[in-house]
Amino acid sequence: MSKRITPFAFRYCSTLDGLKEGIRRKRPGLLRRGVVLQHDNATPQSANLTQQWLQHYVWEILPHPAHSPDLAPSDFHLFGTLKRHLRGMAFETEDDLISELRNWFDNLDVDFFRVGINSLLSRWQKCIDLHGDYVEK
Template sequence: MSKRITPFASRYCSTLDRLKEAIRRKRPGLLRRGVVLQHDNATPHSANLTQQWLQRYGWKILPHPAHSPDLAPSDFHLFGPLKRHLGGMAFETEDDLISELRNWFDNLDVDFFRVGINLLLSRWQKCIDLHGD
């Protein structure tokens, strides 16, 4: 692994640490049953450091074909509503943008996320039925 990639993989592993802690607090049984994570094939996700982290905690990865935005919930379910929400807004500082994003995410109904995951299941099935086409 090159030195240039290490900080990104390290940051991603820190994010996974925070996710693991949030799951431990909110859904402890999930950690005992096992976590299945979906992420794409970006370098920080496939780096040795990340793979070692995943192996250490026994988390499994849902395969994600390269260049498949139709299988990434952020692409097919999140970004559209987020773009509509932010449309026409202007921010003085990066902190203002971050504050607005946090506010938007905090006010999303839990069903928003449930719908996205359910859509993922049907999209995966369609991909399987069409043999990846």
């Protein structure tokens, strides 16, 4: 019995293709040195199609303990800031929301991302020191 390719896994691999192309254009040497990717065990990320993609391009996966939002930069760094930005706003259409999100991301300073990624290092160390337990804020 063959495993079905879910649209979510196909979409995730398409996103990885875009990421790979962006890295190739902006940081070409990084692809030769190797990419370390962090993702959780969501279905699209653990799907066979995704695993084959990652093996083909030899990208290293940083393991992610189950149920650890304190180790996902989007959870501990991005979403709170985004929620504060969107607080009180109303959008007529989905396109209006998408436009606002694109504008917000385009105007974020590089340091915003640097701070989030750098704090991940200390959070990982705390997680290791706590033997995989939650990292307190």
